[in-house]
Amino acid sequence: MYFLTKDLxxxxxxxxxxEGVLAVGGDLSVERLLLAYRNGIFPWFNEDEPILWWAPPERMVVVPALYKVPKSIRNLINRNLFQVTFNQNFKEVITNCREIERPGQEGTWISDDIIASxxxxxxxxFARSVxxxxxxxxVGGLYGVDLGHVFCGExxxxxxxxASKIAFVALxxxxxxxxxxxxxxxxxxDYLEQLGAFEISRDTFMKVLKYVD
Structure with a gap:
């Protein structure tokens, strides 16, 4: 494991x-975060831990061009129960992501520093919300980092x-x-798999990440 210094x-x-842990330490500056995402790396750690940077051997993804909306979600959309917007309230979305209770999960990795960064x-x-x-x-939403050809959901x-299914499909x-x-x-x-996401190798992910038209 690599221990980061102040150098970017x-x-x-x-x-x-x-397991996919690449490095520990550093900071959550905009410059470091952008460098991380552009190189297939993301931070994930508990509030009482040092910053951990991940590049897992398998990556869960969706290929937008090939995605088929599940019938159950199409039916929901057709009922017009929800309205969807983009980038209208990023701060409230990320705050709700921190505060929502998740079964089997104690605490959250979305700290005050994460929200600020x-x-x-x-x-x-560089970061967008639905x-x-x-x-x-x-009542629902998501956020992530936008690299221009790859969107990194957080x-x-x-x-x-x-509500989160509607946000996912709208994105x-x-x-x-x-x-x-x-x-x-x-x-x-399992939830992402039910929505149609699947795993690809890190090598395949990196090839797509580094390729820009």
Whole structure:
């Protein structure tokens, strides 16, 4: 494992541990975060831990051009139960992602420092949000880092049933229209798999990440 100094540097992703941990330490400056994401690396750690930087051997992704919306979600969309916006309330979305209770998960990795850093990324145009509304209330959403051809999803939340699914599908539709190559969902979980995400190797992910039209 590589221990970061103040220098803006990350080792090659191939040096990550079997679990995917590449480096520890450093900071959450905009410059370091952008360097990380542009090189297939992301931070993930608990509030009481040092910053851990990950480059897992398998990457959970969606290919927008190939994505088929599940029938159950198409039916939800057709019922017009929700309204979707983009980049209208980033701070509230990331705050809800921190505060929402998740089964089997104690605490959150979305600290005050994370919120401050990603909000700054948003203000500079590198982080974006999707908001899902119902009767004028924010009931779901997601946020992530936008690299221009790959969108790196960070977290989502849902206060009512299916709201995060609506945000997820709305994002993919937007990415498809803008010819994005991948939606990066980072690590495998069953919920993402149910929504249609799948794993690819780190090598394949890096080839797509580094390729720009």
């Amino acid at each position: 540097y990350f080792p090659p992703v191939e040096e990550a541990s079997f 990603y909000t700054q990324l948003h203000e500079l145009g 908001e899902v509304w119902q009767n004028g209330e924010l 977290s989502m939340f849902s206060k009512v049933s299916n 993919i539709k937007e990415l498809k229209e803008r010819n994005y190559k991948l939606l990066d969902c980072q690590l495998h979980n």
